[in-house]
Amino acid sequence: MKQERIAVEFAGISMKTPVMGASGTFGFGIEYSDFLDIDTIGAIISKGITPLPRAGNDGVRVAETPSGMLNCIGLENPGVDAFKRDILPQLSRHDTPLIVNISAGTAEEYGELASKLNVDGVAALEVNISCPNVKEGGIVFGTRPEAAADVTRHVKDASHKPVIVKLSPNVTDITVMAKAVEAAGADAISLINTLTGMAVDIHTWKPLLGNITGGLSGPAVKPVALRMVWQTARAVQIPVLGVGGIASWQDAVEFMLAGASAVAVGAYNFVNPKAVAEIAAGMDQYCEEKGIGHISDIIGKIND
Amino acid sequence: MKQERIAVEFAGISMKTPVMGASGTFGFGIEYSDFLDIDTIGAIISKGITPLPRAGNDGVRVAETPSGMLNCIGLENPGVDAFKRDILPQLSRHDTPLIVNISAGTAEEYGELASKLNVDGVAALEVNISCPNVKEGGIVFGTRPEAAADVTRHVKDASHKPVIVKLSPNVTDITVMAKAVEAAGADAISLINTLTGMAVDIHTWKPLLGNITGGLSGPAVKPVALRMVWQTARAVQIPVLGVGGIASWQDAVEFMLAGASAVAVGAYNFVNPKAVAEIAAGMDQYCEEKGIGHISDIIGKIND
């Protein structure tokens, strides 16, 4: 593998490959160290971190769906202080950028959380304004352009790190949201988070998930994610991180052609824990075979 | 099969089963007559009919996706006059309700189209305000509550038939749309139409579909459809026709528990042309085994 051919800079962060582990599906990276060399991947995007510890939702939290899955974890996490104290030091041995995914209840709290993460070992922030599985905040920030812009501004003001804002696909027009957070100063956009879905147990007549609804992800949603990345990439100037249903290097190439500057793999990590590394290797091979000098040369090159 | 156990009335139309063939996937019903007895199914929902003939979109129109498919047919149809002249007479031999799916460019045209369909042989209208594959109208009507209400009013004023309004899932809040068309007089709501998606050919660097984007349907979208049916059924008083990814009687039962008063099968007809009949039979069997007196007894009975 000619690493330099697929090394990229995304939102100012240098990465060895354009393939990252998506938030909530990649732990803090170290969990995968038996399956791949985490020093050779693009970046680790952490599970969503909140100002205070959260226990998450009760009841069943994951369910399989055709070519995908639903989850309603509800942002279980130890809170930012425990994260900095217990987890961050473990990661400092690694030479791979850590992007911390953050969520909070108000724009002010987002800002305070961001300022607590102005520390070594944090390469960037991914601002989750789109978690469908928590009651407070999530929906409003993720679906109202003014609220999204407000959160973005608070984080930008508080943070010394590049700020990636993660958008929800559960909106009528993704470009409205994208332009709002761009105008508010976001350094990059990532999308998509999960589509809100549901499942019913026909034996018990109860919702299958403890939280009734959950977030749909996996290959099932790829066509929707790809369309939104394509729409967004042509609507904004800042780079786009493509997420949603990626399960092969071919999928990753589709996202980059559609306009993504880098990609992240989510639910498919559960199926193939080596996916993040194997997809990068496949992209490198694709460059080789197609005579592409650098993977960045294909970004947005869809001939539409 | 104890037909009476699963016979339903939907939007004032008597049906032998709660399972219909969805618009654009069931032709005019007769195409399936080698595979099932179309006199025994719930209803036939026709391909979208427009005021004038339409040739539809150029290029590739269908593509497979994980557990689903994309289409960008673009409402190819012979126009309402040819429909009445050439197709409707062929269907009159059958004893199954025909619901005519209609699309037009303006609210006024929707009204005119509806008035042309005040004829024998048409059991109801399904108003498609949500086709993602045509430029004019579609998007605006399907995503703006006032525009959707306006179309609904025009159709209601012009039509003597029950009016079912079909909603797009590509919106932030489906209940806003549902309430708007209910207030405007809709007799029922059907959902979901397709989610807008896309695919890229990584060899040619071109969009796979002639129209670049297309509508995603099939089992992949079922969790989203089910969630929207559940949200809508509790937001409005009028009955809901559940559509989206149904491929088994279990799926159909999930939709009814979530609040659908009847269901329609779309893309899965292409996989199993007997699906509409087999799913109804499975629901009947479910009633038998569960000791459910009538299928309607389960509508909205989800224990959430």
Added chain:
Amino acid sequence: MKQFLEDAKIVIHEAIIPTVWRMVFYAPQIAGAARPGQFVNVQKTGGQTFLRRPFGIVDADTAAGTVTIIYRVVGVGTREMAGMQCGDIISVEGPLGKGTFTTAPGRVLLAGGGVGLAPLIFLAKQLKDPIVLVAGKTASETFWTTFFESYAHTLYVTTDDGSRGQKGFAVQALPVILRENQIDRISVCGPTVMMRTIADTAASYGIACEVSMEKRMACGIGVCLGCTFEGKRSGKRYKVCSDGPVFPAREVF
């Protein structure tokens, strides 16, 4: 023309060359109804595909109740099929297509390239002494001749690289074939460019020509409108799957 859905047991499954397979399955209703030019829509149930896959009928043995297809492995569905074993069950819908090949008497030229030759085998069997033109990129892609040997009056072969038969494209063999034989009608199935060039030549000679079309399909039975096109002469909208797949060349090119 009745259509059926059968769970068919695979009785023969062999690689002709590593990328092209021949599958024979027991589907007596489809076998009994099939006509040259028609196709089947198949699916390995429980596999990774969602839609069925269309393949031309290569043979239908009414007595044995079997149907034969020949397919090239190109993607996920055909790869999955190639992994199936004799005795496995494949779901088959067919015979599909009302636009079939003409089987009326006459001296007919069958011209095909690649897997386009598959449906012509069934047609050859039902005609008297057809002339057959097998076109391929290279010699190893002309194994098709073995399937025509017992039916063809004369067999012509062209290869792009000249490794077997006449060097060049199928259309370049036409002048010779038309000189050496009294051709009443041409039936073509192959890549679009081949069909178009042969159709043009046929037109210039005033010979009737029919072509078998291929388009991406979702339903295969005329309901999804995924496969339509506008007839060049009539302006009529056709569905490849149900009005075709065989059409008069002048409606297509």
Added chain:
Amino acid sequence: MKQFLEDAKIVIHEAIIPTVWRMVFYAPQIAGAARPGQFVNVQKTGGQTFLRRPFGIVDADTAAGTVTIIYRVVGVGTREMAGMQCGDIISVEGPLGKGTFTTAPGRVLLAGGGVGLAPLIFLAKQLKDPIVLVAGKTASETFWTTFFESYAHTLYVTTDDGSRGQKGFAVQALPVILRENQIDRISVCGPTVMMRTIADTAASYGIACEVSMEKRMACGIGVCLGCTFEGKRSGKRYKVCSDGPVFPAREVF
């Protein structure tokens, strides 16, 4: 505790009773590392499931490089598995779980019901003369005893309907077992109600008890947080897949 991903060839696959299957596959790295209580996450590639499916390790033969699981056919994934043949390849991730059964010396009671007995077989093999309690609904569900015969000091059986062994639930057999044996420790795996009642009884007798938990899982390696719960005593958040699946009973009930 290293984890591996192996494409494992199935070497034995048999139905013990029509709904319960035993599968042995060649996965030498996993076999070499496996400890009682751990599980594997398997998938038939190219099938209809998206997520992997977790199954307790029933045996790991380091010399032969094989791992055994016993599974009940309950849904789409296990149905798909039951259709696999010897020689087929199954993708296996494991051994998973850092919370394993205690194998320290002592007189241990292993109590299990249904497929919960599967991981106890591996534990029985590594203990000296364990006492084993097999609980089932009815006699035909107590075939598990054959797997314990060569390891168990004494085998007790209960069935809900009394068709074999003592009539009643597992917990009802405890007083007798505890009277007849000097039990130091209890390891339980089975339905929640069984685990809870046994844990309660163990507590009342002051006997240490550990339980093997089951929760819906997506990742199996501690990253998705689909399987967490709050420890009853410690208030600590645990992941069943990576902190367990075996926990001290007092943290669970």
